[in-house]
Amino acid sequence: MLWRVALLVLAALSLAAGEPRRFDGHRVYRVEPTNKHHVQFLNELTSKYYNDILFWKDASVANRTADVMVSPELQNSFLEALEKKGMKSSVYVEDVQKLIDNERPAKKSRASFGWDDYHTLDEINEWLDSLADSYSGVVTTVVGGSTYEGREIRGIKISYGTGNPAVVIEGGIHAREWISPASVTWFINEILTSTDASVRSIVESFDFYIFPNTNPDGYVYTWTDNRMWRKTRKPYNLCVGADPNRNWDFHWAEEGASSISCSEAFAGSEAFSEVETKTLSEFLTGLGSDLQVYLSFHSYSQLLMYPYGVSSVVADNAAELQQIVEKAAQVLATRYGTQYTVGSIVDAIYPAAGTSIDWSMGALGLRYSFVWELRDTGLYGFILPADQIIPTSEETFDSVLSVLEDVLAASRSKKQLH
Known part of the structure; x- marks a missing residue:
């Protein structure tokens, strides 16, 4: 003792x-x-x-x-x-x-925002603000919610036209998974700057609501106090924080979550007990029928999955979702050979109730909701070296485009039938 x-x-x-x-x-x-x-x-x-x-x-x-x-x-x-x-x-x-000591480059340049290093929350938010100035008429800043410590869940909307279906991209819901917000910011840059005709035809067919950090308090804490922090920062009994990806109000706490506050998978005191998940869910609900696709990014394990994370529920379009992720994983592997396992959350990894993508499909009624567990398979785990940010982002974005291409094709086919 x-x-x-x-x-x-x-x-x-x-x-x-x-x-x-x-x-x-x-x-x-x-x-x-x-x-x-x-x-x-x-x-x-x-x-x-x-x-x-x-x-x-x-x-x-x-x-x-x-x-x-x-x-x-x-x-x-x-x-x-x-x-x-x-x-x-x-x-x-x-x-x-x-691993932590070697995670970031020895020479840390902050002359401009880039993807050779990881960035603090303030740096990411300042960059988002700069995009609204640089791409006025296309980019607007949005606030998706708030946090226990009084921060905003900052994001941007990218829109190239009216009447497009909306895609939400969620990053950083687990604080220690730094590759998630890093990749999400890379996606933003690619959506805005790519001159590839095939990329442009896909991204300009959607409106994007993109939130690099949906757990800002936790992310800041990983920089200042504990690189391995996962949860929110709301105090509970003996310990601090709940798992914000076990706190959504769909089959909350049924399985794959904990009622013990010190657990990494603590589901919170009740569904939406965390101000982060409650306020973000209200923002998402406010998008109404425009919201068609939800994409969530985590690490690690190299998985591409779809709902559900509860054993008692199967998506009614599970066969379609399986086809989409199988194709996307093949596309992802094309660039660097990185292999992903695909399937429903329950089948591909383990039961996990109360996740954001389960809620987006089960509560909001979306037909297309997916979650990526990015590189790697455990050699670095959550502490992926910064020199892997760009290749990870490149291959993952290839798979995102594949998913969105299939969603567009399904939408066009449905319109033709009617």
Whole structure:
């Protein structure tokens, strides 16, 4: 117990001094739970030792690997516990702090906004404002909601004409997944600047509402205090924050979510308990029938999925959605050979109730809602080096265009039938 008290004191002193938490010697283990008891045990560990044992990839179902970050102080005990339970594991990341130290380029230039480095929330928002000036008549700034700490969920609308169906692009709902807002901002630039005729024919057929950071409080916290932070920043009992992608009001908390406030998958005290999800949902509802497509971007695992994340519900157009993601994954792989797994959320990864894309389809009635888990498959995890921002964005945008092309084709076919 003494070493835990010492650690807490050191952490408090570090935060008081304004220094981000360090993860020296923290390892990420890939663990293989083979039954429901293994899954339950791993979840109990992360809830009990939430300062020292943290999921990178959840343990939700048997026979699907989980990635678990463990502090140096608990590694021996963790491995002994796994051995007693008969669970196999391997070291996937030797030292998390080394990944963090090497995540960004040594020479950090801020002369202009670009994609050779990650950007703070203020830098992203300033860039969004500049686009409204540079592309007046095409780009307008929008506010999609607000946060517990009083920030705005900032975004832009891109429109090349009237009467177009609307696409919402959601980034950064999980704070530590930096590649998401980075890629989303790259998409914005490509939509505005591409001279490729095939790209232009697709993007100018839609109105885009694009929000690089839908969890601004959490994102700021990953820069100032804890690079591994995932949740919102609203206080709860012993711990802070809820998982904003388990908090939406569609089959809320039924499965794949936690009622324990210290859990990374804590669903909140009730559906839409988080001001971020509540206000963003109100903005989305206000788009009415114009909203046709919802695209959400996460990391990591290289997955492209569609609703639902609850076992009890199957999309009525699941066959169509499966065809769309299969084609999109093939297109994505063309540029760099990156392989994605596709399917419904339940089939491709694990049950996860209360997600934004489930709500967009189940509550708003959208027929086209998709979520990407971007690079990689665990070598870097959430700490993807900045030199992978551009290739990740390029291949992902190829798949986005494929999805939107199929949506347009389906819309035209429907009009012809009527």
